[in-house]
Amino acid sequence: MRVTQLFTKTTKNAPADEVAKNAQLLIRAGFVHKEMAGVYTYLPLGKRVLEKIIQIIREEMNDIGGSEVSLTALQNSEVWKKSGRWDDQVMDVWFKTKLANGTDLGLAPTHEEPLTQLMKNYIHSYKDLPIYPYQFQIKFRNELRSKSGLMRGREFWMKDLYSFSRTQEEHDAFYEKTADAYAKVFDRLGLGDFTYKTFASGGSFAKFSHEFQTVSPVGEDKIYVHKEKNIAINEEVYTDEVLAELGVSKDELEEMTAVETGNIFTLGTRFSDPLELNYTDENGESKPVIMGSYGIGPSRLMGLIAEHFSDDKGLVWPANVAPFTVYLVSIGNVKEQADKLYADLTAKGIEVLYDDRDERPGAKFADAELYGIPYRVTISERLIAEQKLEFTTRTATESELLTEDELLAKLA
């Protein structure tokens, strides 16, 4: 893509009403626009990052047998009344609205109820199980406060996968499989080294659930980590009993501040009981389906990655989620050669943002840094005379001079 086609612009100053660093940077770089607190428009560069995060999660969910669906935001009250979660006192983040005929509707803050209800059409026998539908869907949550930028949204992207299993054993095996898939997602996003699978409270059907907690000073959670044993414990279950069960002692644990970036949860029959989602087993006996839920928030991850990897010059995207791989800067009267290089790189499948503006080099370099594109390639009259290109990584302080062949080899 050419920068002259990109309608967004970078700005020096963040908007005064935006207090979160991730949103400040993303707004300054023109990746998102704030509609209101917790509600962000994704602009072309931000949309590309969001889609890359979504695609990584999608691949890992498909890999463990997930089937992608897309549920609806508009919700009838019926199934939510059966589960007891229609009441604003019970679920305090509902946005409610009404059909033209006066019928009450809600905007789904999560999708256990409608999906459980839907599955009554398809699950009858043990032969129909197990199954793993998932979706990327906009969730609506009427948070009282929303000051963390993309990290706590009122309208935000969520990947939610649900498991429907015959037995506890079958459920447990998939639960572990999902935990492994989540670890792969965090690795691919560049967050693996400081994201911990963390023991958290389990609700009625399991002693523990697990959160994926990514260490960050802006986190709202406290976790206790044993790095060698790779054990992490959320504050809410940080008790002597749990420590004894996990074979760790307080003095071995490091307290860290972290952001919950994923969670996996054993639902048991919490929803299959009230909504009567049952199946007939091999012996003709009717049994409730065992459920689990597995969430990761792509927009929260985008905020976290923006916040974590940034420096004083701007954003620093890991290569896997960067909106483009290369920022191509042309300096001076080199349009023909720069156009050709852009075409060459693009033909090789390399994603290039080509700064073809009539703008001074310093401004182009500053934008490349604020955008956080991993590699910058500069072409100028002087460099063309030497048959070289200047190659700079976003995180390095030094540049190197490469021939076009050397550049292509490096980016391959």
Add this chain to the structure above:
Amino acid sequence: MRVTQLFTKTTKNAPADEVAKNAQLLIRAGFVHKEMAGVYTYLPLGKRVLEKIIQIIREEMNDIGGSEVSLTALQNSEVWKKSGRWDDQVMDVWFKTKLANGTDLGLAPTHEEPLTQLMKNYIHSYKDLPIYPYQFQIKFRNELRSKSGLMRGREFWMKDLYSFSRTQEEHDAFYEKTADAYAKVFDRLGLGDFTYKTFASGGSFAKFSHEFQTVSPVGEDKIYVHKEKNIAINEEVYTDEVLAELGVSKDELEEMTAVETGNIFTLGTRFSDPLELNYTDENGESKPVIMGSYGIGPSRLMGLIAEHFSDDKGLVWPANVAPFTVYLVSIGNVKEQADKLYADLTAKGIEVLYDDRDERPGAKFADAELYGIPYRVTISERLIAEQKLEFTTRTATESELLTEDELLAKLA
């Protein structure tokens, strides 16, 4: 994908409360689930079709210089009050809701206002124009009645592109370019032969707008078509004056019933005036930006394609939007050979839905037909003995026997 991984099931009977043929078929085949009138969940097969339609539109919008963004559903009242469309009497399809602090919000039924407002951040000079942002976004419209299945939704997918131009001439040129891109979209969707670019009323800033009307007995619109001259006129502008202007007479025109599947509209300064979206021209003079809007509804198109191409056996997807290209049916004890064929076809990049169920052939064939997959390939002990595969197209009455090499050549 294996059918045993697909959690949906086909059913013989459509739900009693569903009166639209497109939704009846899509529900029977397990492509969608009806949450409430005009609100459908996309199940795995339906999600695949929807994504293919979206991808075709995306490619054509990128091809004319579109930049993909994603605006928000939640809307503050402010900009809508400025344009005069916040009032339920003016815009009668609003879903309204409230923030926890009591602030009124709406769910966007369209996005002219927030996008015009957003552009005030990025459009200042003539150098910033023209630009063409677009999105695929769920729209919410509180329709009083919604009985046309996927063809008139209360929550539905819309592609909306907006143009921001300096002058009327620049606008007009892009308007024509978009019309051509739309024609390509309809061709690729298999609807080109019976979709007409139709003169419709233009509002305050142009004599005409243009609708893309696809001929269908379930349409809500009447159009008058001159096939040879490729001129179509919507009922609303079917006047003697317009006929004279277009050089056609009533007796040359054929009356047809059609569905509005796309529209392109000159907005002029309808939104840039009240929201003060201006730019400074080459002479330093401030001028309002000239806008246009361009819509296509992917979910409506999915409903229309389902309805139009169906027969008494079920759905009949055009190859470009079919959820899978091949339905592979194994008969009898041929698991090993069928698995290998599935792997061979998939390795060639062919999208295969593999019916690996322990189910009688008739049931498998009936599902293949209801699903509407373009090609069916059957493998059985008898066929293996002959080193042949049976190849059947969804629309043909005859089958042919092919070797695997012949099959691969045909599908290439």
